[in-house]
Amino acid sequence: MSEELAWTQEKKARFQEDLLTWYHLEKRDLPWRESTDPYRVWVSEIMLQQTQVVTVIPYFNRFMEWFPTIEELANANEDKLLKAWEGLGYYSRVRNMQHAAKEIVETFDGKMPSNIVDILSLKGIGPYTGGAIGSIAFSLPEPAIDGNVMRVYSRLFCLSDDIALPKTRKVFDKYVRETMSQTEPGDFNQALMDLGATICTPTKPSCQTCPIKNYCEAYKTDMTSSYPVKKKKEKAKPLYYVANILKNDNGAFLLEKRPSDGLLADMWTFPMKEVTKEEYDGLSQAYDTVETSTKMVAEQLSLYDDEKESIKDKQLLGIVTHIFSHRKWHILVVADTLSVSADNCLNNQEWVYLDEFSQYVFPKPQQKMVDILKKSMNN
DNA sequence: AATGCGGGGGG
DNA sequence: CCCCCAGCATT
Numbered sequence: 001m002s003e004e005l006a007w008t009q010e011k012k013a014r015f016q017e018d019l020l021t022w023y024h025l026e027k028r029d030l031p032w033r034e035s036t037d038p039y040r041v042w043v044s045e046i047m048l049q050q051t052q053v054v055t056v057i058p059y060f061n062r063f064m065e066w067f068p069t070i071e072e073l074a075n076a077n078e079d080k081l082l083k084a085w086e087g088l089g090y091y092s093r094v095r096n097m098q099h100a101a102k103e104i105v106e107t108f109d110g111k112m113p114s115n116i117v118d119i120l121s122l123k124g125i126g127p128y129t130g131g132a133i134g135s136i137a138f139s140l141p142e143p144a145i146d147g148n149v150m151r152v153y154s155r156l157f158c159l160s161d162d163i164a165l166p167k168t169r170k171v172f173d174k175y176v177r178e179t180m181s182q183t184e185p186g187d188f189n190q191a192l193m194d195l196g197a198t199i200c201t202p203t204k205p206s207c208q209t210c211p212i213k214n215y216c217e218a219y220k221t222d223m224t225s226s227y228p229v230k231k232k233k234e235k236a237k238p239l240y241y242v243a244n245i246l247k248n249d250n251g252a253f254l255l256e257k258r259p260s261d262g263l264l265a266d267m268w269t270f271p272m273k274e275v276t277k278e279e280y281d282g283l284s285q286a287y288d289t290v291e292t293s294t295k296m297v298a299e300q301l302s303l304y305d306d307e308k309e310s311i312k313d314k315q316l317l318g319i320v321t322h323i324f325s326h327r328k329w330h331i332l333v334v335a336d337t338l339s340v341s342a343d344n345c346l347n348n349q350e351w352v353y354l355d356e357f358s359q360y361v362f363p364k365p366q367q368k369m370v371d372i373l374k375k376s377m378n379n
Numbered sequence: 380a381a382t383g384c385g386g387g388g389g390g
Numbered sequence: 391c392c393c394c395c396a397g398c399a400t401t
Binding site: 051087088090166265324325 | 380381382383384385386387388389390
């Protein structure tokens, strides 16, 4: 699969020099690069997992204001913590980070440990993040292999291993470990990330301006478009829902807290009921036609069996679609046109006024539903 | 090794 | 509509 690494020591040194020189001239000016404080490096690297730089910047700045030290992160209120991450996705990242912060306070005197074994022992810190923290904050000669680095190295050495496979990371680990700077590992790793983000891009890489093109096997053979090799992922499975917007006599809306495990754990949404594709199609048809169908709709819907008597009229406000990694949600957003009484909600539910919504943590699909609700109220 | 876990951008 | 971007925990 992979060819032998046959670079001389001299070639490795020139390669590192060329890459580092480029980085020192061209590196992006990013808030977390103002210092190499381990906590700032840690927060930024966790946020940057599966998330683009432009998205992370405002979240990072606010997070450092809200939780300036590891100790304050360890003691942070859970709702505020989740609020700091709202909209960023992969919410277990921030839960794991607080878990690790508590470990650091209890076991490591409140300071990020400076050896790679202890760094990697912390919850939420795997090989990539551990290498990034170790190299940037503590100058440890550890690789930090993310998707950018695998793309760069797959082209550099024409490595055909499928980067979607877990075992492939070990192949790249060997190559990066053998070619990386031992004196400036942090800058070397960040240079690779910047190169992957700005020059050695997934499509149409800017090879002419690449500082290491003369070392690149794929560039020499005009094969950059063949790398990296990556297995295609499965399509998102469609799921269908009806979200019910209920307003009580006081004008508050019913929100529901999702379970503590699984997708969007502990976050708030309008109550949602999963339906089959056939029910979904039937309902959207019914809503689209006439009022005479509303009774049928109410019967089919049966969102709240207890209150079925009160479901007299419903209105389709809009449709929300949202794509996750493996699922695609199709949501009919439905409002009751008649108020219901202000008592009577389940343990995981609350009646909330619109101007209080900002105090609740909403995932993106819910934010889209709120937008639809607000728009309908302006009409 | 396979799966679950969000959300963004561009063509 | 399609495509691309992906670490870590869990099992």
